[in-house]
Amino acid sequence: MKITSNKERSFTLSTASQIPTSIQNPENDLRDRLCTPLSSPSFDYPASVDPGSSSTSTSSTSSILSNAQETTRTSNSSALIVQRPKFKEDLNWCDSAEMVKNLALFDEDQQSLIRSITIKHQDFPDDFNKGNYFESIYPIIASGFLSAEKIVYCGAQFSSGKRPCRLWHLCSRCAYYRGMSSTLRYGPAFNKADFSHLTCSFDGGLPLDSTNSADLRNYWLANASAVRWAFNEGLIEGAYIVHELAILRFLPLRVLPHSHILVSGDALTVDRLNTISTYIAETEGVDLVPSLHNRALHTRTDLEHVIKYQTKAIKLQEPYTSALIQCGRHRLRELNLEMREFLDSYSAAVGQFQKIVRIGNLKPQCQRQYIGSKVSNAANKTVREMRTRASRGNRV
Numbered sequence: 001m002k003i004t005s006n007k008e009r010s011f012t013l014s015t016a017s018q019i020p021t022s023i024q025n026p027e028n029d030l031r032d033r034l035c036t037p038l039s040s041p042s043f044d045y046p047a048s049v050d051p052g053s054s055s056t057s058t059s060s061t062s063s064i065l066s067n068a069q070e071t072t073r074t075s076n077s078s079a080l081i082v083q084r085p086k087f088k089e090d091l092n093w094c095d096s097a098e099m100v101k102n103l104a105l106f107d108e109d110q111q112s113l114i115r116s117i118t119i120k121h122q123d124f125p126d127d128f129n130k131g132n133y134f135e136s137i138y139p140i141i142a143s144g145f146l147s148a149e150k151i152v153y154c155g156a157q158f159s160s161g162k163r164p165c166r167l168w169h170l171c172s173r174c175a176y177y178r179g180m181s182s183t184l185r186y187g188p189a190f191n192k193a194d195f196s197h198l199t200c201s202f203d204g205g206l207p208l209d210s211t212n213s214a215d216l217r218n219y220w221l222a223n224a225s226a227v228r229w230a231f232n233e234g235l236i237e238g239a240y241i242v243h244e245l246a247i248l249r250f251l252p253l254r255v256l257p258h259s260h261i262l263v264s265g266d267a268l269t270v271d272r273l274n275t276i277s278t279y280i281a282e283t284e285g286v287d288l289v290p291s292l293h294n295r296a297l298h299t300r301t302d303l304e305h306v307i308k309y310q311t312k313a314i315k316l317q318e319p320y321t322s323a324l325i326q327c328g329r330h331r332l333r334e335l336n337l338e339m340r341e342f343l344d345s346y347s348a349a350v351g352q353f354q355k356i357v358r359i360g361n362l363k364p365q366c367q368r369q370y371i372g373s374k375v376s377n378a379a380n381k382t383v384r385e386m387r388t389r390a391s392r393g394n395r396v
């Protein structure tokens with residue numbers, strides 16, 4: 001069946017008889033539909049190596065927020081004044097129910113996207129429940145982010161077939177499949193070399209806005225240059241580098257560029273790590289102090305976990321909700337402005353930038369040395385089969 005919107009888009013995951021009535025009258029039951037808790041990431045990632053990880057959980061923050069709102073209402077109960085939001089900037093952009101309840105505050109295109117994503121969440125989750133897709137998509141829509149439509153309709157049926165958005169740094173579905181694809185490429189190489197997971201990060205964080213987004217590239221380029229230098233010096237045999245950005249906090253916005261690197265070759269000694277760290281610190285444009293962490297990967301399972309972990313979508317909801325709890329709703333407009341600023345600046349920083357770099361025996365173009373599997377139709381077929389199996393699994 002096709003669910004068409006004003007821009008002729010469709011999901012083809014059901015039959016015509018299953019079209020939710022909410023399309024014709026979206027405000028009737030969407031509110032109830034969104035009362036279900038948002039999904040939590042299904043990956044079992046090693047949290048200790050994520051510089052942007054936070055201990056705040058969705059469920060706990062929701063209840064804290066509810067309590068905070070309740071307290072506010074109680075303290076103002078004598079006046080019996082409940083102020084309704086007047087602008088979309090007054091809303092909690094990570095609360096889907098609140099956005100649906102105040103749908104009229106959004107422009108027409110955004111309303112259409114919110115309705116579509118609500119239907120997708122409820123009726124066609126398929127493999128979108130892997131990761132934080134449904135947590136991130138609401139602030140992405142509310143902020144007016146240019147690629148919001150592309151992400152909302154990731155995996156939808158177009159005349160040319162189903163189309164992924166490929167924005168894996170913001171779409172956990174695309175991140176998941178990119179990780180699976182890399183697992184097929186490097187997993188079989190486990191017995192051909194020693195592997196370790198090198199994290200090249202930094203102490204502290206950076207402010208981010210439209211004027212300094214290009215500065216982030218200095219840090220990623222410094223990490224890649226240092227690893228390439230280590231390869232040229234014979235310290236390592238190969239590397240699969242993925243550049244990433246973590247949001248440390250909002251209000252004020254602070255971010256941390258870093259790189260996750262799968263390294264092949266002998267274990268990196270403390271001396272070698274220090275040498276790489278010094279190289280990064282001395283690179284022009286790097287003002288933060290490097291912080292390197294290296295862990296040997298002793299099993300194929302470890303190796304594959306790290307490969308999947310390397311390509312993951314950024315967390316938007318956790319730092320947003322933490323800031324809201326800490327600073328209160330009266331700062332929502334600032335918070336939402338920062339979310340918008342972050343998405344625009346981050347996109348400017350990674351647009352046309354090579355986020356993935358392969359070196360030495362992990363680079364397919366190095367014919368003789370390359371130890372991974374070739375990217376072939378067979379591999380792509382395997383990925384397609386894994387997708388099909390995942391979809392079937394979710395429907396059961």
Ligand SMILES: [Zn+2]
Pocket residue numbers: 151154155164165166167168171172173174
């Ligand atoms: Zn996608």
